[in-house]
Amino acid sequence: MARLLVQLKLRLLVNALKSSAAVQASFIISCFFAIVLAVGGFLVLSLFRGSATSVDVTTVIFTFFAFGWLILPIFAFGLDSTLDPTTLQLYPLRTRPLAVGLLAASCTGAWPIANVIALLGVTVGLASGSVGVLIAIVAVLLQVLFCLVLARFVTTAMARLLRSRRGRDLGVFLIVPIFALYEFFAQVVPRLLASGSLHASSFNGFDAWMRWLPPGLAAHAIRDASTGHAGTALLRLVILAAVIVALGALWIRSLNRAMVTADTTTGSSRVRGGALPFARPGALAAVAARFWIYQRRDPTSLVYWLLTAVIMAVVSASAILGKQHHPAVLLASAVFGAAFVGYFHANAVGQTGPAFIYEAAALTGRRELRSYFWGQDIALGVIAVPLLFAVSLGLAAAVGRVEYGLFVAAVALAGLGAGLGICNILTATAAFPMVKRAGNPMRQPAPGYQAYGIGGVLANLATVAVTAIPMIVAVVLLGQHPAVAWYPVLLCCGIGYGFGLLYLGVRLAAIAATQKLPELCQVALASQL
DSSP states (O other), X not given: OHHHHHHHHHHHHHHHHTSOHHHHHHHHHHHHHHHHHHXXXXXXXXTTTTOTTHHHHHXXXXXXXXXXXXXXXXXXXXXXXXXXXXXXXXXXXXXXXXHHHHHHHHTOSHHHHHHHHHHTTHHHHTOOXXXXXHXXXXXXXXXXXXXXXXXXXXXXXXXXXXXXXXXXXXXXXXXXXXHXXXXXXXXXXXXXXXXXXXXXXXXXXXXXXXXXXXXXXXXXXXXXXXXXXXXXXXXXXXXXXXHHHHHHHHHHHHHHHHHHSOOOTTSOOOOOOOOOTTOTTOHHHHHHHHHHHHHHHOHHHHHHHHHXXXXXXXXXXXXXXXXXOOTXXXXXXXXXXXXXXXXXXXXXXXXXXXXXXXXXXXXXXXXXXXXXXXXXXXXXXXHHHHHHHHHHHHHHHHHTOTTHHHHHHHHHHHHHHHHHHHHHHHHXXXXXXXXXXXXXXXXXXXXXXXXXXXXXXXXXXXXXXXXXXXXXXXHHHHHHSOOTTHHHHHHHHHHHHHXXXXXXXXXXXXXXXXXXXXXXXXXXXXXXX
């Protein structure tokens, strides 16, 4: 069974090279990044030789690899059919041989080999002596085996969920922590390293309780064997092997249940009819109600709001984690937060898709178009205003200047008006089709329209930054001589200024969309959602 499934996995990999150009490019890119991970991971782990915190850092890296195997297979579930246990449901196969075969197939490919090579860097960075190197090799193999069994157990236990709409929604929400980790390593870590706030000794004591989890057991087994405690090292490896066996037993039990349980995720769901809330007063309320329902029920929309908060936190990281804690840096987070609210919703036609055709049938004039844009802005503002206000206060509290949060909120709300205004203008003048690709739960620009997305980011950032200058100047001047009475006045000025910018944006967008409605309908029809 194991040999057949390994051959099947190899056949799938070979067939990928004979498929379309897009599949070939994806396969080559995947292999390239696997090589980068193997070489980079080996070099990083080998650099900690002789460091007093080498075991702590190794535990951190082992844990990071385990989390990667826990989360990333959920993204690949709809793309890699070998992760779905029901693909072999109709064959008369016993569960235990099937589990062994699936585990062997999981070990086949570029990424498992890359993980083994990367983690073998501990043979240079942590292990010493022949016994230490031997224990290090066994510990790395057990660590990778633990990651594979963990990934298989999670995907098998969640197989029915991942095939459903809720499972696809889960894949969308996982983008938020992955994006936060990426921004942390791309923005925060280099700043901390440059300022000297992050170094190897920063991980001292990290494994006070992590040492008894599987990644910590593997790392400490290598250290114990290298310091002459071979018995303790073997005991840790035995505990790690017992954890893998127990996790494997749970996986086999879950696999057995998945193979004999009927799949009901493709069944039809009950449709609840009813009028849109607040839709009777007119077109403006109907559009606002429709956009409001999408903001609540569409996971992509919820992810956009979470990403906005993450971006604001990342931009202000230097003020929070730096030594000076200068609150002026928070003004940049307000500009970025308002700009990305506009960018994430700057292509309402392409994000709506063919359903926009039904809305366009009611947009017969400039007045109706103004109602359309106002309805969208009302629904977005109901979420954006409290979100930006709360994040601004929270970041100011993290810096240690809670009163400065009202200044930041004033800039954010003024920028929000500019962001939503340019959002409406871009929707009317630079709409582009959106598509959903296999393996990526987020909507993306259609082929040939990637420049539109980049241009939308630059246009929103530039517009919000320029229009927010008067509010930023007022905040800087009043911040030198703070008075409690100025806080509500400045906040009201920010709201009024932002509303004026939004009003101007709606008027200009309605004028531009009057002559471009047929082109907007063509963009909507070209979207594949």
